[in-house]
Amino acid sequence: MQSLYVHFPFCESKCHYCDFYSLGKEKTRESDPQRFELALQKEASQQAHLLDESLDTIFFGGGTPSMTPPESMARALEPLNLSKRLTASTEWTMEANPSSIVFEALKGYRALGVNRISMGVQAMRSDFLKALGRVHTKEAVPEALSTVFRAGFENVSVDLLCGVPGQTEQDLSEALEILTQFPISHLSCYLLTLPKQNPMSRSLPDDETQLNHLLWVHDWLTSRGFDHYEISNFAKPGKKARHNLNYWHGNSYLGLGPSAHSFDAQNSLRWKNVSSLHRYAALLEKGETVIEGQESLGTKEKQLEKWMLALRLDTGFPIDWLETDFQKARVDLFEKQKLIEAHPFDPNRKRLTARGFALSDQIIQALA
Numbered sequence: 001m002q003s004l005y006v007h008f009p010f011c012e013s014k015c016h017y018c019d020f021y022s023l024g025k026e027k028t029r030e031s032d033p034q035r036f037e038l039a040l041q042k043e044a045s046q047q048a049h050l051l052d053e054s055l056d057t058i059f060f061g062g063g064t065p066s067m068t069p070p071e072s073m074a075r076a077l078e079p080l081n082l083s084k085r086l087t088a089s090t091e092w093t094m095e096a097n098p099s100s101i102v103f104e105a106l107k108g109y110r111a112l113g114v115n116r117i118s119m120g121v122q123a124m125r126s127d128f129l130k131a132l133g134r135v136h137t138k139e140a141v142p143e144a145l146s147t148v149f150r151a152g153f154e155n156v157s158v159d160l161l162c163g164v165p166g167q168t169e170q171d172l173s174e175a176l177e178i179l180t181q182f183p184i185s186h187l188s189c190y191l192l193t194l195p196k197q198n199p200m201s202r203s204l205p206d207d208e209t210q211l212n213h214l215l216w217v218h219d220w221l222t223s224r225g226f227d228h229y230e231i232s233n234f235a236k237p238g239k240k241a242r243h244n245l246n247y248w249h250g251n252s253y254l255g256l257g258p259s260a261h262s263f264d265a266q267n268s269l270r271w272k273n274v275s276s277l278h279r280y281a282a283l284l285e286k287g288e289t290v291i292e293g294q295e296s297l298g299t300k301e302k303q304l305e306k307w308m309l310a311l312r313l314d315t316g317f318p319i320d321w322l323e324t325d326f327q328k329a330r331v332d333l334f335e336k337q338k339l340i341e342a343h344p345f346d347p348n349r350k351r352l353t354a355r356g357f358a359l360s361d362q363i364i365q366a367l368a
Contacts, residue, residue: 001264002056003246006077007257008065009036009277012099012135017161017194021259021275022063032277033068037076039281043256043290045079050254050262055085057243058092060114066096070108086113091242093118093157098144099136106151116155117148118186118241124175128164131200145182155239157186162217163210164192165203172213176220185239189217190232211358218354229314231357248309258290268297307368311360316343316351330366339363 010033013024023032060073086092093116094109101119123129124138136144148156158179162172179187191210194201205213218228226234230248233241246253252265259275271294274280283290297305310317322328331350334340339356340363343349356363 001050001252001254001262002052002054003243003251003253004051004055004058004080005243005253005255005260006040006058006060006065007255007260007273008060008062008068009258010067011062011064012067012097013133017132017192017198017200019195020061020063023277033072035281036277037072039284040076040257041079042284042287043280044077046284046289047254047256048080051080051085053085054087055082055090057246058082058090058113059243060092060094062095064097064100064120065094066100066102066105066109070105070112073109074112082113091116091155093241093243095120096144096148097136098140101144101147103147103151106148106153110152115153116157117153118157118159118188119144119148120159121175121179122159122161123164123167123171124178125171128167128171131165132161142178142182145179145184149182154183155186156182156184157188157241158184159188159190160217161192162189162213163205165200165205167205167213169213169216172217173220176217180224186233186235186241187221187226188233189214189221211355214358215354218357227314228354228357231312231360245313248312250305250309268302270295270297304364304368308364311352311356311364311367314351316349318349320348327367334363334366 009021009023010028011022011024092114094114095118097120121141122132122134126138221234222228226236228234229240250265253263255262258273258277258280260273263270271291273290274292280290322331331340338353340350341353343351
């Protein structure tokens with residue numbers, strides 16, 4: 001496996017919309033970070049043999065990895081011998097929040113090998129940040145980005161939410177204007193999705209408004225030199241998120257930490273770790289595995305994933321994938337509806353339009 005994901009579960013506070021496994025300060029005991037470090041070290045020792053001699057990508061996600069000191073990360077992952085697996089082209093991303101940015105720590109992450117920062121901004125209005133459960137202020141964002149670039153990072157991505165209750169195109173414009181004043185190379189814009197039991201779900205904009213916001217963001221960013229290369233992702237030329245592309249190309253990856261997923265493409269096998277820091281640590285302390293379930297992909301699952309992954313990307317799919325009259329008819333209909341288009345650089349491929357990206361779930365179901 002040439003890609004590694006490590007899940008750091010600690011956060012300053014649990015955001016109201018988050019469905020990733022994480023622990024806010026109110027649920028984190030003083031001993032938990034140290035226990036996690038030792039447990040991660042044990043899992044790394046168990047799984048090191050699955051990694052290739054050289055790594056293409058590493059991704060530290062969470063949670064908020066930038067709450068973990070770089071020296072703790074180094075100790076936890078020592079069994080992987082990462083320094084010997086890094087190459088001049090390895091992309092090493094770490095997620096961070098504006099409120100957890102510390103200049104000295106950033107220098108430590110760079111010394112470790114981290115060369116890409118992905119910062120969760122989400123919104124640039126105080127009332128939106130409060131409603132979303134974010135702990136940083138809008139004023140903290142430019143300060144944090146300035147610190148990241150001052151620390152020497154050149155490859156920087158930011159996350160933004162659209163479809164937030166009460167949000168307007170003017171709000172999105174003001175946020176994007178502020179963010180692109182910095183030399184960011186990548187931006188992810190996600191549509192806010194909430195379960196029905198979430199009190200904020202009743203205030204979400206209607207589908208048409210959400211669609212218009214997504215298309216507006218597409219037009220704004222592509223007119224300023226960003227490529228819309230994946231449903232929710234925009235990049236300057238040569239700056240696509242290679243770790244995520246590895247997922248979307250169906251390649252193997254190893255996940256470490258509580259709730260982390262792994263995939264062995266050669267054997268079509270996927271597995272998941274337990275989503276509890278206490279259980280994760282307790283199992284490893286006994287020398288046991290933390291894998292709580294695995295799935296072997298059959299023909300039907302592979303077919304669905306083939307379409308799902310291909311339609312996520314602006315590279316699209318080869319025309320010879322259309323094997324049935326039904327599929328061909330559906331694609332003809334989607335082209336008339338301006339959801340699918342001929343690929344501009346390859347006559348043998350088709351791809352989703354920006355509008356098609358926004359409605360990709362329905363299109364995938366129709367073609368898979």
